[in-house]
Amino acid sequence: xxxxxxxxxxxxxxxxxxxxxxxxxxxxxxxxxxxxxxxxxxxxxxxxxxxxxxxxxxxxxxxxxxxxxxxxxxxxxxxxxxxxxxxxxxxxxxxxxxxxxxxxxxxxxxxxxxxxxxxxxxxxxxxxxxxxxxxxxxxxxxxxxxxxxxxxxxxxxxxxxxxxxxxxxxxxxxxxxxxxxxxxxxxxxxxxxxxxxxxxxxxxxxxxxxxxxxxxxxxxxxxxxxxxxxxxxxxxxxxxxxxxxxxxxxxxxxxxxxxxxxxxxxxxxxxxxxxxxxxxxxxxxxxxxxxxxxx
Amino acid sequence: xxxxxxxxxxxxxxxxxxxxxxxxxxxxxxxxxxxxxxxxxxxxxxxxxxxxxxxxxxxxxxxxxxxxxxxxxxxxxxxxxxxxxxxxxxxxxxxxxxxxxxxxxxxxxxxxxxxxxxxxxxxxxxxxxxxxxxxxxxxxxxxxxxxxxxxxxxxxxxxxxxxxxxxxxxxxxxxxxxxxxxxxxxxxxxxxxxxxxxxxxxxxxxxxxxxxxxxxxxxxxxxxxxxxxxxxxxxxxxxxxxxxxxxxxxxxxxxxxxxxxxxxxxxxxxxxxxxxxxxxxxxxxxxxxxxxxxxxxxxxxxxxxxxxxxxx
Numbered sequence: 001x002x003x004x005x006x007x008x009x010x011x012x013x014x015x016x017x018x019x020x021x022x023x024x025x026x027x028x029x030x031x032x033x034x035x036x037x038x039x040x041x042x043x044x045x046x047x048x049x050x051x052x053x054x055x056x057x058x059x060x061x062x063x064x065x066x067x068x069x070x071x072x073x074x075x076x077x078x079x080x081x082x083x084x085x086x087x088x089x090x091x092x093x094x095x096x097x098x099x100x101x102x103x104x105x106x107x108x109x110x111x112x113x114x115x116x117x118x119x120x121x122x123x124x125x126x127x128x129x130x131x132x133x134x135x136x137x138x139x140x141x142x143x144x145x146x147x148x149x150x151x152x153x154x155x156x157x158x159x160x161x162x163x164x165x166x167x168x169x170x171x172x173x174x175x176x177x178x179x180x181x182x183x184x185x186x187x188x189x190x191x192x193x194x195x196x197x198x199x200x201x202x203x204x205x206x207x208x209x210x211x212x213x214x215x216x217x218x219x220x221x222x223x224x225x226x227x228x229x230x231x232x233x234x235x236x237x238x239x240x241x242x243x244x245x246x247x248x249x250x251x252x253x254x255x256x257x258x259x260x261x262x263x264x265x266x267x268x269x270x271x272x273x274x275x276x277x278x279x280x281x282x283x284x285x286x287x288x289x290x291x292x293x294x295x
Numbered sequence: 296x297x298x299x300x301x302x303x304x305x306x307x308x309x310x311x312x313x314x315x316x317x318x319x320x321x322x323x324x325x326x327x328x329x330x331x332x333x334x335x336x337x338x339x340x341x342x343x344x345x346x347x348x349x350x351x352x353x354x355x356x357x358x359x360x361x362x363x364x365x366x367x368x369x370x371x372x373x374x375x376x377x378x379x380x381x382x383x384x385x386x387x388x389x390x391x392x393x394x395x396x397x398x399x400x401x402x403x404x405x406x407x408x409x410x411x412x413x414x415x416x417x418x419x420x421x422x423x424x425x426x427x428x429x430x431x432x433x434x435x436x437x438x439x440x441x442x443x444x445x446x447x448x449x450x451x452x453x454x455x456x457x458x459x460x461x462x463x464x465x466x467x468x469x470x471x472x473x474x475x476x477x478x479x480x481x482x483x484x485x486x487x488x489x490x491x492x493x494x495x496x497x498x499x500x501x502x503x504x505x506x507x508x509x510x511x512x513x514x515x516x517x518x519x520x521x522x523x524x525x526x527x528x529x530x531x532x533x534x535x536x537x538x539x540x541x542x543x544x545x546x547x548x549x550x551x552x553x554x555x556x557x558x559x560x561x562x563x564x565x566x567x568x569x570x571x572x573x574x575x576x577x578x579x580x581x582x583x584x585x586x587x588x589x590x591x592x593x594x595x596x597x598x599x600x601x602x603x604x605x606x607x
Contacts, residue, residue: 003400014388092384096445099348099378100401101370292350 001102004110005117012080012118021076022122028072029126032065033133039064040138048255051142052149052231054134055127065130066153066227069123070220073157074193076122077164078185080115084108085172085287086181095292108287112169112280119161127154145258152262153230159272160223164189166279173283173290192218219275226268229261299326301453301484302347306356309342309508316342318508319356324453324486324501327479331495332488333599334505340488341381343505344455347486348378361452374402377446377454377483381461383438387431391422391441394430395448402449416444421470435462443471447483454478456487460494472498496595504602511602519598529569530591533562536584545581549573560586 012018032055039057040050055065062068085108088094097107127150135141142150167188171181196218205211215221233255256264302324309317317339324330332340345351347358349365349372357364363371385394392413399409417423420440430438439462446454459475460468468491476498478485489495495502496516503513512519535542543555546564551573554565564574571588578585 003397007397011386011388091387092380092382093386095345095350095380096378096383096385096398096442097401098350099373099376099380100398101373101403102401103370291352292345 001106001110004102004106005114008111008114009117012114017079018118021079024072025076025122025126026129028068029065029130031062032068033130033137035059035062035064036130036134037137038062049146049233050138050140051131051134051146052233054130054138055150055153056228056231066231069126069157070160070224070227071193073123073161074164074189074220076119077115077161078168078182078189080118081112081165081168082172082182082185083178084111084115084169085283086176086178087172089176090178098292104288105284108169108173108284112165115165115169116158116162119165120158123154123157123161148258149230149233149261153227156223156226156230156265156269156272159269159276160219163219163272163276163279166276166283170279170283170286173286192220197221216271219272222268222271226265226272229256229265233257233261300324301326302330302358302360302486304343304347304356304358307343307346307353307358308355309339309346309351310354316508317346317353320508320510322503322510322513324484326484327482328500329475329479329485329487329498331499331502332486332505333490333492333495333502333595334488335603336490338505339508340505341457344378344457344486344488347455348372348376374449375452377449377451379442379446379454379456379459381457383442383445385430385433385438385441385445388429390427390429391417391433391444392426394441395445398445399448404449412448416448419447419474420444421467436464436467439463440467440471443474447478451483453484453486456485458489459487460489460491468494492595492599502595504599506603512598516595529566531564531566531569531571531574531588532591533564533574533578533588534586535560535562535578536586539581539583542578542581542583546574546577549577 036054036057036059038059040053042060043057058064058067085094088097088107094107098104131142131150164185168181168185171184172178175181175184197215197220201211201214205214216225300323302322304320304322307317307320307322308315320339320343322343332343334340342351346353347360347365349369352366358366360372361375365372385391386397389397395413395416396409399412400406404412414423414426417426420443422437422440422444425433425437430441433441439459443456443459446456456475460471463471472494475485475487487495487499499516501513501515502519504511533546538557538560543557543562546552546562547555549566549570551568551570552564552566556563564570569590571590575585575588578588
């Protein structure tokens, strides 16, 4: 399996696709940094968690880095996974590969792991670069807590990307044509990203409670909530705390401690991991049961 | 030639959604022979090959490859069997050398021997000059050659080639056939499926003709021809300068001759052994000028057509 991972990684890093993705990711990093520069300058606020505000401040026109990343991480995941299996099939390399003395699952495991590594490198590098330049820009070093929060954020983002990659890999096992699997993955992403949370849920839900509940079926919402809690400790937005009829105005404007934040996002984390595992498990089983056909 | 059986199938059957693709197949491939698998499209050749490799599970029956069951011990089988699929494909962004290296590594070939091995095998298939060109730029025929190199890189005990000469130019075909013919000497048993009857006839020791999932006929080429075309007899064509009405009767009286047919200047004699010398003497004795005489060679074409005509 190590051989397959190494080959897949070599493929990724020499491909134009990956080059474009890196370009995109760095562009997003630059945009986020610019947004933070505008945002922090126009609203200095209190001095707590200044370093984290690099990632969460909105500019005048540009959204914050976490919103931008939430937008493109699914795209990265899909791009890394949508042709994992069916391109091998149409290229005629799959039957040749499976005729080698390797376990069948090491093919799909190797591909998935190589994708995860690529994804991790992208996310970690953009967070690292923004952090580094941000440090120069604001001159306030991060506290230990901020570093832990950022690290958790990176982990979350990788898991979120892995979920979308698992979806894409699943479609690449199910559909024989590369274009079909790409379109299907993008369709799922559009559905959850726009139609579900912005149109269907508000139309269906009668109460706020129900709306929050329904919204949480979308992996996008889970990720959004989790990252907001992690990187915006003072945040008292929708859902999470307003459960029940509690009045927000009674709440103290204190930041949540790290432990409390983790406690709050724990369900989101578990759900995201579970979703990724379910998607991957389905594609794994389908791939293992699929026969190599003569036609 | 050794007579150890390397590949054996017993009542091997495969059904896809109720359609029987391979039907109770019994095959024997002996060690160090070149075995030709023939048959029209959709006869179950590729499915049989996939079952031999353990890539597809049989519905019923068993296959044995060098003592291993491909369904239960796929890794053992894949370790000793080289396979070239019909529509062979490679990673287009890599060079042939890199493609082969990947496969060699998957087969745990000792790292320090890989490069030398790749050079050797690329030379054997005539791709040395293109070794560092991207496979994406290759023609079909070049990929086909690389496919053979790919099947041979692990130095397999058995190599299964599905249509190895498809898409090759005549010179390439000759080169590949020579390479295939040289494999038994290196201790490799070859099974090759093909539509190209002439090529099969040139290199194969034994063949099996498939039709609708069954083996219609199997055996060594000479036996088959005699069995199929002359009901076990030799057919000798005798051509004379001009038709001579009495000659047929005279020839029929020669000992061992069972039947004489006349077509103008040509007499076709069926006999139970090679009676050419005897017949020549008789013709000359009868004062008929003999132009030429030849024993009919069994072309695979004729055998093949014969079986499929009978089937209707």
